[in-house]
Amino acid sequence: MDLFNVYPINPINIVRAKGSSVWDATGTEYLDLYGGHAVISIGHSHPHYVETLTKQLHQIGFYSNSVEIPLQKQLARQLGEMSGKDDYALFLCNSGAEANENALKLASFHNGRKKIIAFTKAFHGRTSLAVTATDNPAIVAPVNQTDNVVFLPFNDEEALTGAFRDFGDEISSVIIEGIQGVGGIREASVSFLRLIRSLCDQYGTVFIADAVQCGYGRTGDFYSQDYAGVDADIYSMAKGMGNGFPIGAISISPKFKASFGMLGTTFGGNHLACAAAIAVLDVMKKENLLANTQDVGDYLIAELKKFDKVEEVRGRGLMIGVVLPAELSNVKKDLLVKNRIFTGEAKPNIIRILPALNITKEIADTFLTALDERLKAC
Numbered sequence: 001m002d003l004f005n006v007y008p009i010n011p012i013n014i015v016r017a018k019g020s021s022v023w024d025a026t027g028t029e030y031l032d033l034y035g036g037h038a039v040i041s042i043g044h045s046h047p048h049y050v051e052t053l054t055k056q057l058h059q060i061g062f063y064s065n066s067v068e069i070p071l072q073k074q075l076a077r078q079l080g081e082m083s084g085k086d087d088y089a090l091f092l093c094n095s096g097a098e099a100n101e102n103a104l105k106l107a108s109f110h111n112g113r114k115k116i117i118a119f120t121k122a123f124h125g126r127t128s129l130a131v132t133a134t135d136n137p138a139i140v141a142p143v144n145q146t147d148n149v150v151f152l153p154f155n156d157e158e159a160l161t162g163a164f165r166d167f168g169d170e171i172s173s174v175i176i177e178g179i180q181g182v183g184g185i186r187e188a189s190v191s192f193l194r195l196i197r198s199l200c201d202q203y204g205t206v207f208i209a210d211a212v213q214c215g216y217g218r219t220g221d222f223y224s225q226d227y228a229g230v231d232a233d234i235y236s237m238a239k240g241m242g243n244g245f246p247i248g249a250i251s252i253s254p255k256f257k258a259s260f261g262m263l264g265t266t267f268g269g270n271h272l273a274c275a276a277a278i279a280v281l282d283v284m285k286k287e288n289l290l291a292n293t294q295d296v297g298d299y300l301i302a303e304l305k306k307f308d309k310v311e312e313v314r315g316r317g318l319m320i321g322v323v324l325p326a327e328l329s330n331v332k333k334d335l336l337v338k339n340r341i342f343t344g345e346a347k348p349n350i351i352r353i354l355p356a357l358n359i360t361k362e363i364a365d366t367f368l369t370a371l372d373e374r375l376k377a378c
């Protein structure tokens with residue numbers, strides 16, 4: 001059997017990883033400023049993470065949601081504390097798409113409505129509703145197509161107000177990334193997020209903050225939407241939550257009432273996944289990673305802005321987009337091949353930096369030196 005060929009891959013076989021370094025099968029070291037697509041939050045193979053997961057595996061890896069799993073309650077307690085949302089409730093699942101799927105569904109159960117507002121360039125995942133709320137027709141199958149999702153221009157307050165004026169009492173939810181990741185590191189403005197909050201309050205609509213990529217400390221706030229000073233009704237999360245162990249979740253405001261069978265999953269909230277997520281929160285707290293993210297992120301952004309050939313630097317904390325002129329779209333590839341540095345990309349000319357939240361300024365400097373070298377060679 002061969003693999004179903006859907007990923008354009010780099011011909012590199014990574015066999016070992018530690019902190020922000022990874023090694024291929026020939027022993028060549030790479031610097032990982034991509035974090036496996038914003039997933040590695042506390043660094044590869046963090047000792048506390050390895051120890052917690054190893055111990056858990058020796059005890060029990062999985063049992064279904066038909067029994068008590070105290071680790072789920074511990075995770076909810078720690079997450080409530082770290083995110084500053086003690087009064088929210090936690091539903092655990094396995095991925096970002098699944099988290100958004102459940103968020104959109106829960107909103108619709110809650111207010112009995114069908115319409116969803118999403119925004120241009122949004123990415124919310126590949127399952128049925130999540131992909132329909134994703135602004136990329138190429139990945140939406142005919143079976144997923146529906147008139148229930150309405151796309152509005154990102155950060156356009158007039159268009160949003162107009163949509164609510166026209167059909168506000170039909171809108172079940174508004175879903176928005178605080179910083180669009182796949183869309184090219186574009187930030188929702190503070191006033192836009194506040195407007196969503198006030199329109200949702202006025203019309204009984206659910207505000208869903210997709211924090212799958214921009215959340216879990218990545219911007220220095222726990223959820224990137226926090227900087228607007230308003231609460232969402234539901235936060236979806238995944239990527240950084242398990243530092244590579246598959247886990248997703250939604251954090252749900254007290255206004256929602258749960259009932260048996262309303263949501264569910266076989267694997268969500270299993271012992272191993274909870275142990276991984278708890279280890280991540282332990283490390284985030286003990287090593288003060290939100291502050292480090294802010295600190296190193298501010299430093300990187302300020303330094304990146306000094307490069308003449310960089311057109312724009314976008315993002316916050318350690319979710320940074322470096323916009324280069326179109327003719328320099330080879331730089332990302334060259335950073336990998338010549339400097340052995342993994343980064344992400346949005347369009348070929350936007351380099352996305354999504355490293356572990358515990359990178360140091362020395363690591364940031366290694367990247368800045370390499371970028372300088374690449375830009376000088378252009």
Ligand SMILES: Cc1ncc(COP(=O)(O)O)c(C=O)c1O
Pocket residue numbers: 095096097098100123124125126177181182210211212213214238239
């Ligand atoms: C903002 C956002 N939402 C949802 C998803 C989907 O997450 P997953 O790939 O875990 O299903 C992603 C993945 O890149 C994402 O960036």
